[in-house]
Amino acid sequence: MTAPINLADKLAQVDAHWSPAIVAELNGQHVKVVKLLGEFEWHHHEHEDEMFLVAKGSFDMHYRDRMVTVRTGEFVVVPRGVEHKPVAPEECEVVLFEPASTVNTGANEAGELTRAELPKL
């Protein structure tokens, strides 16, 4: 882990959208990379705050009362309990920082978009 990890190189290994891959772990947190395209589902996380940092492109984070656009070099922190839905009109490359326990679809019943077992890159 003491060797440099290149985010663009890791993201180049990701094909599918909405399928996070783990690139590092520290202090019980995972660093993940994920490619977004299209619309995710509404969800929240019971016990985890979630950070989305845009490495390339932009996406819209919908909350129940508003929407914000997150651009390259920007991040949002979604606190636990807050419903959210990321939407990417065009492909967007994102770095996630969140507890190792985080499941992408949160407290929702597991479904088509759920990724419980994540690859490590």
Added chain:
Amino acid sequence: MTAPINLADKLAQVDAHWSPAIVAELNGQHVKVVKLLGEFEWHHHEHEDEMFLVAKGSFDMHYRDRMVTVRTGEFVVVPRGVEHKPVAPEECEVVLFEPASTVNTGANEAGELTRAELPKL
């Protein structure tokens, strides 16, 4: 925290080198920005793994047995207990991700470089 935070905007508010500022908190971790220039001191952290992500420029992370250069878009994770010394021949802008308990000079006796109270941007 649900509004976007722009890393370049936050870094533009930092004047001093080796003086981290907190830009977000989640899951007991801090997201910090810091500008590096010159040589820091050897130190380690007893209980904290530390992530250095380069937003602009590059720096050298020295370990006791080797050195790695970390460039824009790359990061390293320094596990707890591992001695390290960042050196930036030219100014480098870095994002830190680490537990809120982390002090920049680690287990060293507090000295000139120690920043115990960090500003929030």
